[in-house]
Every structure is written in structure tokens, then in C-alpha cells.
Amino acid sequence: MSITVKELPKNERPRERLLYYGIKNLSNEELLAILLKTGTKDMNSKMLSSYMLKELGGIHAFQNCSYQKLSNIKGIGTAKACTILAAMEFGKRVYQKEQILFQKFEDAYQIASYYQDKMGKLKQENFLCIYLDVTKKLIHEKTLFIGTLNRSLVHPREIFKEAYQVSASSIICIHNHPSGEVLPSKEDILFTSQLVKVGRMLGIDVIDHIIIGDEKYYSFFENHRI
Numbered sequence: 001m002s003i004t005v006k007e008l009p010k011n012e013r014p015r016e017r018l019l020y021y022g023i024k025n026l027s028n029e030e031l032l033a034i035l036l037k038t039g040t041k042d043m044n045s046k047m048l049s050s051y052m053l054k055e056l057g058g059i060h061a062f063q064n065c066s067y068q069k070l071s072n073i074k075g076i077g078t079a080k081a082c083t084i085l086a087a088m089e090f091g092k093r094v095y096q097k098e099q100i101l102f103q104k105f106e107d108a109y110q111i112a113s114y115y116q117d118k119m120g121k122l123k124q125e126n127f128l129c130i131y132l133d134v135t136k137k138l139i140h141e142k143t144l145f146i147g148t149l150n151r152s153l154v155h156p157r158e159i160f161k162e163a164y165q166v167s168a169s170s171i172i173c174i175h176n177h178p179s180g181e182v183l184p185s186k187e188d189i190l191f192t193s194q195l196v197k198v199g200r201m202l203g204i205d206v207i208d209h210i211i212i213g214d215e216k217y218y219s220f221f222e223n224h225r226i
Helices: 014-021 028-036 045-056 059-064 067-071 078-100 108-119 156-165 186-202
Strands: 126-132 138-146 170-176 205-212 217-219
Touching (some): 028 045, 059 078, 108 126, 108 170, 108 205, 126 156, 138 156, 156 170, 170 186, 186 205
Parallel strands (some): 170 205
Antiparallel strands (some): 126 138
């Protein structure tokens, strides 16, 4: 049985080191140990974190790690795997929001380039809207619907309700085509036309609808369909 973290000198315990030296001065093993909280009967949390990093091949391997892969590591059960995945997703969302919040979106290419990484490889259709203020700066983003491989059920009511809640002046709709093709379907064209009409009635412009595919995109605005 290994020595526990509590039995280590204070200057070697991850949490105490964080409080004393600051989080930026912790090693990858120490950061991971804090997330793990506890170890096993054979390894304390520091040893387990070191073992995990070795098994996965370093910190960068966590980027695309699945629950299955994490839970297959000796000593990592459901709770620890879920904690790690949640921490990674939380950090990713914080960083993404920091990158785009209040950014001014000026053309379809700029928007598509950003959302390509986020939506280009999804296996189901996702429909989201970005909500802009009067200067065309992003103030809010929300995924409103997740559909099947070839269909999303979207209701204009939910789209414009969100716009009112955040006091948006205009909206850009974005959805992906899991097939990789970006040409709009008849349903896409009809639905976009409906949204534009509703937006005009409500005083909230739908300024574009962008379809994300495999390394390409389609903009209704660029193709003069809005």
C-alpha cells in the first residue's frame, strides 16, 4: 500500500502547492491529481495521475479522450472519468466564450471558419443561433436543436424567444450537414425564408443562415437568398 497524499510533506501536496505557489506553477501530474482527488490502494492520487499521463502518452492525448478510454485505465472508475471529461469540456467552453464573446462578425467566411471546428465533424445535425447587437458583435450563442442524421426539428418561436431574452438586434443561424455536403435542401430554403419573414415582423433581422459541411460552407447571404 502506497503512502497517501495526506502523509506527504505539505510542500509536496498538490492542493497545498496550488494555494502557496499558484496554479500556474503546478505540474501536469499535480493538476490531474487535484481532479482525481483520491488514488487507489496501490497508488496515491499523484502516482495515479503520473500513471495516467504515461498510459495515455502525455497531456495532449486528453484532447480527444473518450469515457471508454479513460475508464479502461487501471484505477480510473466512472466518477474519476466523468470528472476529468467534465473539467476538460468546462475549460474548453470557457476558452471558446472568451475568444468569441463580443467579437464582431463581419462575413460568412469568418463565421464558418470558427464553427467548422465545432460542428464540421458532428454525426447529427445541430442547429444553433448566434445573437448580435446593433454593431454586429456577438452577445450570445445557443444550440437550440439537435436532430437525426438528416433532419432537425426547429421552431421559430424558440429562436426569437432567445433573441428577446438577450436583446439581440439580429441573428445568424448555423447548422451542419453530417453528409459533408453543404447545398441547402428544399426544407433548408423554405425554413430560412420563413425565419426571415418572421424576423421582419418582429424587428429582428435574420442576416444569414450558414450550413457547415466537410471543410466547406454555404451562406444564404453570399448566395443572395437572404
